[in-house]
Every structure is written in C-alpha cells, then in structure tokens.
Amino acid sequence: MTAAESAPAGVRAVAFDVFGTTVDWRTGVAEQVGAVARRCGAELDGGAFADAWRERYLPSMARVNGGERPWAYLDALHRESLDELLERHGVGAAFDEAARRELVRAWHRLPPWADAAEGLARLRGRYVVAALSNGGFALLTALVKAAGLPFDCILSAELARRYKPDPAPYLTAARLLDVEPGELLMVACHGWDLAGARAAGLRTAFVARPREKGPAGGADRAADVPADLAAADFTDLADRLGCP
Incomplete structure (x- = not known):
C-alpha cells in the first residue's frame, strides 16, 4: 500500500490539535x-x-x-x-x-515541534489546514503567530462555547469549513481527543509525540489509540496523505 492509498477517502480538510500535538506545551x-x-x-x-x-x-x-x-x-x-x-x-x-x-x-508562547511547520506547509498544498484547539481565540492567535505555524485558519472551542471532547467543537469546525464531518480529518496525539472526534463523525489520525509529557514518558501510543491512520510526525503524515 502506498502512502497516498493509506489516506482516508474523501478528506477535504485537516484539523490539528495544538497543545502537545503541534507545540511542546x-x-x-x-x-x-x-x-x-x-x-x-x-x-x-x-x-x-x-x-x-x-x-x-x-x-x-x-x-x-x-x-x-x-x-x-x-x-x-x-x-x-x-x-x-x-x-x-x-x-x-x-x-x-x-x-x-x-x-x-x-x-x-510555546515552542512548536521541529516537524510542525514543514509538515503543515506540505499539507496546505493539498488540504485546508486548521488549528482546532480548546485554547481561546486570542491565545491561539498569539501562539500560532509567535511559533510561525502556517495554518489556514484558527478554530477555537470558544466559537462553540464547549470544549473538546464534546461534539460541538468538532461539528462547529466542519460547519465553518463547509465540509461534512466525514470530510474533516482530526489530527491529535491524545486518544481522548480522537475518540471525541470519531464520535462526532470525523475521520482521525494519530500522531505520536513520545516526549509530550517530558522525560518520564506516559504519552499516548498508536497501538492504544483507535484511528483511521497513524503517523510518526507531521512530515510522515504529509507522506501518508500524498502531499509532496
């Protein structure tokens, strides 16, 4: 199976969790x-x-x-x-x-993971790429700007006035992006986030962040998180989604 063939069919937009998944909180x-x-x-x-x-x-x-x-x-x-x-x-x-x-x-003010900007830039060539986070709108705007992250847009849970993993933030994101829930791929390193997205009808991708919780470990692992696909980082995700 090629990388592109492993991508979930029909995906038009990709939403990324921020804390832990995109930046090293x-x-x-x-x-x-x-x-x-x-x-x-x-x-x-x-x-x-x-x-x-x-x-x-x-x-x-x-x-x-x-x-x-x-x-x-x-x-x-x-x-x-x-x-x-x-x-x-x-x-x-x-x-x-x-x-x-x-x-x-x-x-x-949080540092991005080393692969984040490159992976997002590649994914933008094929998909609409959004930040979908429980952070407030002002927080996310400042964070994305300071970290130089090339998202197409920011979708804060503040817009839904509910927090992930409640269905509202995921469904609000799909509505604002004018896609069906099944056309939106949620990317996260947390099983709870992907479980919420899946329950709302989104497609899901797990990205491993083994150092998210520091040297003691304890981060979620792909083997323990049900998802449509799993990737080692954002550049690997771009490979799997067929993005040059």
Missing part, C-alpha cells in the same frame, strides 16, 4: 514557570508544576461541559488552576498579579 510552560519563579524569589520545579497544571486541564473543562459552571475561556480556567496550585505549593505570597498574568500567558 511542557517544555514551554516549565521553562517560563521556572523563570518567573526565580524572578519572584520562589522555589518551584518548573516541570513538576507544569505537569500539575496540565492535570487540571481536562477536569476544569469537564465542569464547563457538564454544566457545573458557566462558560469560561481557557485563560480563565488556567488562572483558577494556577491560583490553587500556587497556594498548594505554599508560594502564593511570592507571586503578585503581574506575575500570575504572565504565567497564564505562558500558554500563549
């Missing part, structure tokens, strides 16, 4: 947490703090999707989690309002 957040903590005179392990912050990501959004709290965009959820974590670590007094705002904006 852990390295970016850990480095910025460490820098701000040193400036504030606080002792914090940047990597451990980033991990703890990320652990609150899905639960905080689940409360919104479950109706336990009103809609709030991701910066607000990150700020709530940050305040709780700083107090839990006993360093809350060291971080003033300006420092806390800077830490929330750390999620706006």
